[in-house]
Amino acid sequence: MTQYWYNVRTHQVEEDAMSDWTQLIGPYPTREEAEQALEKVKERNKSWDPNDTDGDGWADHD
Template identity: 45%
Template sequence: MSEFWFNTKTHEVEEGKVSPAIDRAGPYATREEAAKAIETIKARNARLDAEEAADD
């Protein structure tokens, strides 16, 4: 089964570990999920920031 990665440097989806780990986000199960990596990361960060603020 293939894994897909989002390259944070080129903003391209890659199949397999093509680029160095520092430049990859993932893995994602599908190419479509990887293409939405930036939105997923931003949403996760916003949720975690809100949880952290609620704990203060």
């Protein structure tokens, strides 16, 4: 079965993890889900990080 990964460096979806694993988020069962990887990460971050003061899904740590 094909798996899809989102590459955080290139911002591209890859089939079957072609890049270094440190640059990938996944696996996802479909290309469409992999394309939404960063949005899912931001949503998860917002739900648990009290330091996310601007609501963008990324905490503003000093």
